[in-house]
Amino acid sequence: MSEFRNENAPIIVEADGFHLIDSQGHRYLDGHSSLWCNIHGHRVPAIDQAIRAQLDRVAHSTLLGLSNGPSIELANELIRRTPDGLNKVFYSDCGAAGVEVALKIAYQFYQQRPSGGQIRDKFLHFDGAYHGDTIGTMSIGSIGRFKNLYNPLLFPVVWTSVPNASHDNPDQERQQLDYWTSELEKLLELHHETLAGVVIEPMVQAAAGIKVQASGFLKRARELTRRFDTMLIADEIAVGFGRTGTLFACEQEEVDPDILILSKGLTGGYLPLAATLVTDEIYEVFLGDPWLGRTFYHGHTYTGNPLACAAALASIRLIDENQVLKNAQRLQGVLRRELDLLKEHPNVKEIRQKGTMVGIELALDGAPFPAQLRIGHQVTLACRKRGVVLRNIADVIVLMPAPAMPEQLVEELCQAVGKSVVEVMQSAKQQM
Ligand SMILES: Cc1ncc(COP(=O)(O)O)c(C=O)c1O
Incomplete structure (x- = not known):
C-alpha cells in the first residue's frame, strides 16, 4: 500500500x-488486458447491450434449487467449444474458486467412484505454478513470495518441474522434455494411489513470468495421468480464450483433460465468472438420492450470475464474428x-x-x-x-x-x- x-x-x-x-x-x-482478462477492448457495444438486455430481465437469481437462461445457454456453448468429453459445467465467480472446485471434485470423486472408495489426498503441481490466492490454490502454487508466509496453513503436495521451450535449441528442448517426463513418471509411479490429480497450466505458466513449456509435454502429462489413473486438471484461466493463438491451449496438443477451469477471459474481461468443466464419468459419481450424501456441497451466492453469463455469451459470439x-x-x-x-x-x-x-x-x-x-x-x-x-x-x-x-x-x-x-x-x- x-x-x-x-x-x-x-x-x-x-x-x-x-x-x-x-x-x-x-x-x-x-497493455495487460486489465490483468489478462480483456478480450475485445472496453465498452464493446455487443457486450454492453447483452448486459443491459439481461438487466431488463433479472440481474441475479441463485442456482441453488433454481436455474436461469443465460447460465444454461453458456454451459451449452462451453461444452461445444471445449475439448471432447467435458460435458458438465460448474460455475463459480473467480479463477481461484474455479480451481478450488476442481480440487474438491477430484478429492470427492475418488471416495465415491463405483470401482471402490479411496482417500486420495494429494495433488501434484509444477514448479512455477500459480492457481490463485486462496488456501487450496496456494497449496498447489509454488511462487514463494505469494505463499511462503502461509505455509503452515497449506496442505502437503507432490511437485516436479515442467520442461521449458527453447526455440533456439531444439535438441536441448527435446532433452528437457524427456528428462522431465521421466521425472513425472517416477512421481506418478510412487504416488498414484494417493494422488487425486495433476494440476497444470497448459503450455504457459503466466505468473511465473510467461514460462513457455516444451511442446509435447502437455500431451505426455495426459498420457501418463491416464496410465496411472489419476486426473489431469487443466487450469486455462490465463491461457484460455485465444491468448495462445487457439481458443484453448489444450487444443494445440489435442489433449482432453478430465477437468478444465476457465475464468478471466470467459466474460471478455467484463464481470467475474469461472467455470469448472468435468466429464460425464466424474459427474455421474455425484448422482444419487440426497440422503446418500454424494452431493457436491460447494456453492457461491453469485454462482451462474445471469449478467456475467450474458456477457460471456456475447463475448464468445464476438470471438467468432470478429x-x-x-x-x-x-x-x-x-x-x-x-x-x-x-x-x-x-x-x-x-x-x-x-x-x-x-x-x-x-x-x-x-x-x-x-x-x-x-x-x-x-x-x-x-x-x-x-x-x-x-x-x-x-x-x-x-x-x-x-x-x-x-x-x-x-x-x-x-x-x-x-x-x-x-x-x-x-x-x-x-x-x-
Ligand atoms: C493460471 C491462473 N490460475 C488461477 C488464477 C486466479 O484467478 P483469480 O485471480 O480470478 O482468482 C490466475 C490469476 O492470475 C491464473 O493466472
Missing part, C-alpha cells in the same frame, strides 16, 4: 476501446517482429512468447538485478509516462495485449516498452 500511495496510482474513471482513462484525463493503452483468433495469430507475428531488436539489448536476458503472451526478462550480467532497484516496476512506471499500463513480475515485463487489439496499437505498445527499457537501463547504470 505504501507504493500505491506514494506513486499516486491512477484512478480509472472510464475507457475507450483499448484505452483506459484516469480522473486527470490521461489515456493509457491497456475472427478474433485469426487476429491473435497475426498479433503473435507483430509482437515477435516489433520486439526483435530489444533482444539485442545487453540487459534483456530472454524474451519468452506464446501467442499474445510475452515476458521480457531483464538481467544484469545474466543475474537478477538487486531487488531494491525494482527494475521491472521502474519499467512499468516509464511505460505509464508513455501512456501504456503494464505490470511486471519481478524483473519480467509482461505484455498481454487483448487478442482483438488492432495491429497498430500492438506496435505502439512494443515501441513504448522498448523505449522504457532503454531509458530505465540507462538510469540504472548511473545508480550502480
Whole structure:
C-alpha cells in the first residue's frame, strides 16, 4: 500500500476501446488486458447491450434449487467449444474458486467412484505454478513470495518441474522434455494411489513470468495421468480464450483433460465468472438420492450470475464474428517482429512468447538485478509516462495485449516498452 500511495496510482474513471482513462484525463493503452482478462477492448457495444438486455430481465437469481437462461445457454456453448468429453459445467465467480472446485471434485470423486472408495489426498503441481490466492490454490502454487508466509496453513503436495521451450535449441528442448517426463513418471509411479490429480497450466505458466513449456509435454502429462489413473486438471484461466493463438491451449496438443477451469477471459474481461468443466464419468459419481450424501456441497451466492453469463455469451459470439483468433495469430507475428531488436539489448536476458503472451526478462550480467532497484516496476512506471499500463513480475515485463487489439496499437505498445527499457537501463547504470 505504501507504493500505491506514494506513486499516486491512477484512478480509472472510464475507457475507450483499448484505452483506459484516469480522473486527470490521461489515456493509457491497456497493455495487460486489465490483468489478462480483456478480450475485445472496453465498452464493446455487443457486450454492453447483452448486459443491459439481461438487466431488463433479472440481474441475479441463485442456482441453488433454481436455474436461469443465460447460465444454461453458456454451459451449452462451453461444452461445444471445449475439448471432447467435458460435458458438465460448474460455475463459480473467480479463477481461484474455479480451481478450488476442481480440487474438491477430484478429492470427492475418488471416495465415491463405483470401482471402490479411496482417500486420495494429494495433488501434484509444477514448479512455477500459480492457481490463485486462496488456501487450496496456494497449496498447489509454488511462487514463494505469494505463499511462503502461509505455509503452515497449506496442505502437503507432490511437485516436479515442467520442461521449458527453447526455440533456439531444439535438441536441448527435446532433452528437457524427456528428462522431465521421466521425472513425472517416477512421481506418478510412487504416488498414484494417493494422488487425486495433476494440476497444470497448459503450455504457459503466466505468473511465473510467461514460462513457455516444451511442446509435447502437455500431451505426455495426459498420457501418463491416464496410465496411472489419476486426473489431469487443466487450469486455462490465463491461457484460455485465444491468448495462445487457439481458443484453448489444450487444443494445440489435442489433449482432453478430465477437468478444465476457465475464468478471466470467459466474460471478455467484463464481470467475474469461472467455470469448472468435468466429464460425464466424474459427474455421474455425484448422482444419487440426497440422503446418500454424494452431493457436491460447494456453492457461491453469485454462482451462474445471469449478467456475467450474458456477457460471456456475447463475448464468445464476438470471438467468432470478429475472427478474433485469426487476429491473435497475426498479433503473435507483430509482437515477435516489433520486439526483435530489444533482444539485442545487453540487459534483456530472454524474451519468452506464446501467442499474445510475452515476458521480457531483464538481467544484469545474466543475474537478477538487486531487488531494491525494482527494475521491472521502474519499467512499468516509464511505460505509464508513455501512456501504456503494464505490470511486471519481478524483473519480467509482461505484455498481454487483448487478442482483438488492432495491429497498430500492438506496435505502439512494443515501441513504448522498448523505449522504457532503454531509458530505465540507462538510469540504472548511473545508480550502480
Ligand atoms: C493460471 C491462473 N490460475 C488461477 C488464477 C486466479 O484467478 P483469480 O485471480 O480470478 O482468482 C490466475 C490469476 O492470475 C491464473 O493466472
